Amino acid sequence: MEKKIITLRVNKQDYELYINPKTLLVEAIRDYIGLTGTKRGCETVSCGACSVLVGDLAVKACSVLAMQCDGMEITTSEGLEDNGKLAPIQKAFLDEGAYQCGFCTSGMLMTTSGLLKENANPTKQEVKEAIEGNICRCTGYNSIVRAVERVAKGMYKEESL
């Protein structure tokens, strides 16, 4: 085994990491970079708590090696805000109470952010299908769906300009 140096661009910041190549992306983000907003809830790529954006695509960070993301642009929940100014999806989660314990929230935010990048105006069913890979034990999901619908309706457009 030979350790490797990689560069991950996380939330617009380059991080040079010296890692065992078996390091998962979620381990690189949490344990090496120290951004603990991204959670882990299983070992079987089932729960979605570790979802992040790789480029514009939502990916479960436990299902990818950090090596595979060398040089790539990664966004975590900490990267949604801009100097303390919350992104529309974050505001919508607040307005709908689309979280309770908060443990799945980062993953939900990233998965729904990925959806909205691909499809700015998803139907209710499309939102549900997008977050199907994310388990939330608290909310029953409907408030999360409503939050995404709020953003899709453009309710935070002016504020975010």
Added chain:
Amino acid sequence: MTTTSLAKEKLHVINTHVHNIDGIAKVTGRATYSFDVKLPGMLYGKILRSPHPHAKIINIDASKALALHGVKAVVTGKDTLGVKQGIWRRYSELCDEQILPVEKVRYIGEPVAAVAAITEEIAEAALDLIEVEYEVLEGVYEPYEAMKKEAPEIHEGVERNINVTRHIEWGDVETGFEQADYIREDHFFCGGQAHMCMETRSAVASYTPEGKLTIYHSNQSAYYMQALMAGVLGMKEGNVRVIAQYVGGGFGGKFELDGAIFTSCILSMKLHRPVKVIYTREEDFIATKRRTPMHYWVRTGIKKDGTFCAREARVVSNGGAYTGMGATALYLTGFFHSFPYRWENYRYDGYRVYTNTLPSTSMRGFGAPQAMFCSEQQLEWIAADLGLDPIEMRRKNGHYAGYEVPGQAFIASCGLDEAFTVMKEWIAKKGKLPANRGIGFSAAGFMSGGIFNWFDTPYSFSSAVVTINQDATVELHIGATEIGQGSNTTMAIIAAETLGVKVEDIKVHSGDTDHCPADLGAWGSRQTLMTGNATKRACEDAKAQLLEFAYAKMGLNIVYDLDIKDRWVHIVARPERGMPFDELVTIALRGKDGQRIIGRGFYTPHRKGMISPAYSYMLQGVEVDIDPETGKIELLDSLTAHDCGQPINHLGLIGQLEGAFSMAAGYGYLEYMPYEDGKLMNPNLVDYKMIRATEMPETPIHDIDTYEPEGPYGAKEAGEGLTNPTAAAIGNAIFHALGVQMKECPIRPHMIVDALKEKAEKEKAGK
């Protein structure tokens, strides 16, 4: 009793659209759970678990593990005081669990040893190097088997493995049945369910040379953890500090000691270094606890006109290896099986039986979901048998405000009648349904905190301290635990309403035993009513102190009432006359020579019956579509009619009810815990199925306006009770869609296919 419009107008903060006060931390990734805590010099712990359901520990040899580079310590039961602990601390015979057992293991996954190492990977590798010599004993996994005379003895001296029995009775059941025109009896089985908190059990313990132990731990009651850990470690409670600031879900599974907190503490005390223990998802499945599986036998007598005469129920529950909170679940299932009806004659006998399986315990609904699955389906079948309208039959026998459950409980507020009306309208609007589609509903009720405690005092208690700062902001110290249900926000709302300030003026301190008063924590739906009352009283105390200065300053005659609303101190009769709140605070603090204004409040439910000071009521309706060929159930729509008294936290209430629906629906048809020879067959999220977004129907909620005199501002339980009716509602929907009676939950596809086959064969034979 309902709120008058006058009373409603007086509320400025309560039931308005308030963001959760922890919200920004949670939507920005800043909220730090014990799962995320990293302390300087921290080691990582891992637990070696029993592969046997029942075995004596003969010897543990850790020498090879200790020789592994990076391993700092290995501990076993012999490194502990060997205290048998339990949450029913006032009953020593029910304190039966050593978290690291000394002599024998009683279920697969029980901790046997724990390792601390410099990395998690080394700790995990070390587990393979620990040699444990077991003498394997015969195991027993089902309660009816475990009760047999020849069954293996799981706990020394416990005859027939019967752990707890409970008897509830009122009226004269025999006479009641004699009066009945129709008697029906059925057998049911309700399975277990995993709490499946998104944050697995996790703890970071740090023991320092001053003899102080600090523990970051994911739990529902920081106070219980403090007291339980002090007990098993032989320490003073004050030397144990438990911090549970952000908790990734609880659902009834996180207020007993778990292996993570116990082993991290033992290892840290040995090494004087912080130790972190995080359960994997598999460990969380096999070695925490679960909803109690119950075998139910129900016999019900009823008159032709629908009057309920008598009910008798017997429960045999699979207790698993230890008592935990299971004894309480056995009691509450028996009580709530009577809900929400006026049985003049009622008898319940419950038997909790030890087996060599994962211990069972409390889980959201606390025995009531099982009770309702059996009760509400049987009532539906009885109504069909007798040709009665299932809503009117229930309404006729339902609880009402002013009713006393004989010798058990007094019902001061009850919105059940309106709930029936709402449900009836919803069902009528649906009209005639296509084939294989059905609507079912179920009624239920629940407690607003238990009267009982069993932990250290006979009574439950809560307390709160409120301090007014120089700048007119407010520190609220409560022992309630925020586990995502929104209790911090609920208490901030109550405090803001009472003091007449804004929610953002309140800083809530909770989940830290060093800074918060003792409180039993988040279980049994107790915090809104109990901690809520304590908070309200603490704020009233502080407010009265402040108003003394306002009277002095404003030179008022005593006949004038003063009040504070929206940071404005004023004469009630002449609201324009007054002064800003912060001015009053400045005057008051100066007037007291810098002494702080501190309000204290408490709540303890003396003389409030046997169970709870107040009860919520609810009806859950569901519309399902069933594929009769495959047995697949699809939830199409739902309606919740809900009476929680005065809602406090508007967004929190909706979230709690929707969340309860998803968990309860999962219990009804998805969440299945099969065991083979004591081994859980699906301890992962691939094979354990839960409701996901694509399975959730719409969840409209009809809030019924009642006022609970015992609750703060008229509030009572919300969020736990709605776990109770849903499985039965799904069963009833299937009954109406297909004419089959489902007596086991979760209701899985093959059961429906088999039931239809059986029905077809019967019809054929009948012809």
Added chain:
Amino acid sequence: MIHDFTYLKPGTVKEAVAMLSDHVDECKIICGGQSLLIVMRQGLIATDYLIDIKGLKELDYIKYDDKEGLKIGATTTHKSIEKSALLKEKYPVLPIMEERLASLQTRNWGTIGGNLAHADAAGDPAPVLIALDAKIKVGSKAGERVFELGEFYTDLFETAMNHEEMVLEVQVPPMAPKTACAYKKFNLLQNDMGVVGVAVKITVDASGTCTDARVILGNAGVTPVRAKSAEQILVGKKLDEAVLVKAGEAAADDADPVSDIHASEEFRRHLIKVLTKRMARQAWEQAVKLG
């Protein structure tokens, strides 16, 4: 925990097969890794070398011509297949199957080559592609080989590839006229893996008589199962209820499913019976409508 490995990242297929040849028997290929990393974490697979082909752009393509049919490169993601306008037109069953394959995140990152090479009996693409008479092209330093996908799977998680070969491409012949394919899996959660799955392809003549049929069963044995006796029942007939029921029963007999916590062997056979009937009807109805 994952066994330590040396990470290799080829820039071309040529480099990849050279690496395979250098480390044969002690290496594994990772592409999307959506399944592989789970089993590596469980310790079920331990490898000394991991060759990461996820970045091989030369295998990321969906091509079609009327003569040769369809070619999909191994590193093409599920997402690309699902969203492909070309496939929606030419092989609509593929995007429909992909939509329900797994979670959005897995479809975003996981690849068709990885899925087919992993050889999970519960995989969705294999039964559908076999029903479409697909072939799979594999390559090594020694050259390329093409297998009928229906003959590619040899056992649970086993394929006919040798240890120096990797999946390069899946090839699907053009759809015959008046031919349609339908796929459905039975599961409790919409995008969950199937308890069983059934793919049926039907070709009809102008009169609506079935002239050719494929019935492929997923998770009904250690490899995808071709239900030949069901096909025989369908061919030469108009697919009325009686024929469909018989075909379903035949498929259930052809299957060799396991019992597990999700379904007993008997219930799996029952589900195969129902799904075969339904998918045959659906494919037939679609085929009849085609010009």
